[in-house]
Amino acid sequence: MKSFATVALAVFSVYAHPSPVKRASAIDDATVLNFALTLEHLENAFYKGALEKFDDKAFIHAGLPSWARGRFAQVAAHEKTHVEFLSSALGNKATKPCTYNFPYTDPRSFAALSQVLEGVGVSAYTGAARLISNKDYLTAAASILSTEARHASWVAAAVNKVAGWSGSFDVPLSLNEVYTLAAPFIVSCPSTNPALPVKPFPTLTFSAKSVPGSASTVTFESSTASSTELFAVFFTGLSQEVVPLVDGTVVIPKDVRGLVYAVISTNGTMASDDNIVAGPAILEFDFGSNHLLQ
Numbered sequence: 001m002k003s004f005a006t007v008a009l010a011v012f013s014v015y016a017h018p019s020p021v022k023r024a025s026a027i028d029d030a031t032v033l034n035f036a037l038t039l040e041h042l043e044n045a046f047y048k049g050a051l052e053k054f055d056d057k058a059f060i061h062a063g064l065p066s067w068a069r070g071r072f073a074q075v076a077a078h079e080k081t082h083v084e085f086l087s088s089a090l091g092n093k094a095t096k097p098c099t100y101n102f103p104y105t106d107p108r109s110f111a112a113l114s115q116v117l118e119g120v121g122v123s124a125y126t127g128a129a130r131l132i133s134n135k136d137y138l139t140a141a142a143s144i145l146s147t148e149a150r151h152a153s154w155v156a157a158a159v160n161k162v163a164g165w166s167g168s169f170d171v172p173l174s175l176n177e178v179y180t181l182a183a184p185f186i187v188s189c190p191s192t193n194p195a196l197p198v199k200p201f202p203t204l205t206f207s208a209k210s211v212p213g214s215a216s217t218v219t220f221e222s223s224t225a226s227s228t229e230l231f232a233v234f235f236t237g238l239s240q241e242v243v244p245l246v247d248g249t250v251v252i253p254k255d256v257r258g259l260v261y262a263v264i265s266t267n268g269t270m271a272s273d274d275n276i277v278a279g280p281a282i283l284e285f286d287f288g289s290n291h292l293l294q
């Protein structure tokens with residue numbers, strides 16, 4: 001790992017408690033549940049499609065443990081049950097599945113994407129908790145959240161052989177942040193589906209070899225004036241770490257581990273829906289039992 005000492009940057013760590021979605025926009029429980037159902041439909045289609053495509057032999061051929069497919073089938077059944085549970089709670093307001101496009105090509109890239117989708121699912125439920133009014137729905141959402149977190153841990157540690165957690169806290173994401181990450185997989189949806197009050201932010205990408213403590217090139221389409229000062233904000237647990245964006249380059253904070261999200265923001269204190277220019281991007285930094293980067 002490169003030394004961070006040479007980097008004379010202001011790095012702020014703050015507790016993130018901005019309102020992800022303003023109360024004024026009156027997000028009701030049906031809307032939050034439909035947002036959750038939108039994600040569950042996506043996960044359900046993801047697992048169903050992969051299991052139809054890859055049999056036991058394909059898993060073994062890919063060098064994955066022979067029992068992994070059976071576990072993925074259990075995960076698939078959970079997602080299907082989540083879809084049925086939320087659909088039943090919403091009745092005739094329930095949003096219907098869309099058509100999707102997932103970029104996996106073999107069981108290994110499927111398992112890698114599974115880890116990402118489960119991680120985003122955890123961040124989605126964690127971030128949406130504050131929007132739910134009905135305590136029974138909140139309990140049900142917590143129960144789904146913990147199950148998604150078990151999936152994320154299992155696929156990371158047992159299948160992909162990386163750390164099964166990121167740290168003491170998982171990252172809460174706003175509806176718009178989650179939708180930004182889900183939208184690339186959604187091809188089209190039934191026109192009869194209820195409209196959700198979400199909009200994706202422009203895509204943000206980091207250069208391939210992004211490592212904590214080193215500089216990384218970022219790319220995004222921005223409509224902000226070129227004179228506007230911009231920052232890269234890293235979401236890690238309940239904290240945000242802010243670094244300046246200089247000539248399209250950011251230095252990734254050296255202490256980030258596990259699943260981390262990054263956005264570009266006009267605000268050098270805290271990123272929120274009001275000031276995000278692009279992202280989130282998903283960054284994964286595997287670390288060993290000694291906490292050192294792998």
Ligand SMILES: *[C@@H]1O[C@H](CO)[C@@H](O)[C@H](O)[C@H]1NC(C)=O
Nearest residue numbers: 018266267268269270272275
């Ligand atoms: C940046 O965000 C902080 C925290 O939400 C807020 O207090 C501040 O006014 C914002 N700054 C600008 C320039 O918008």
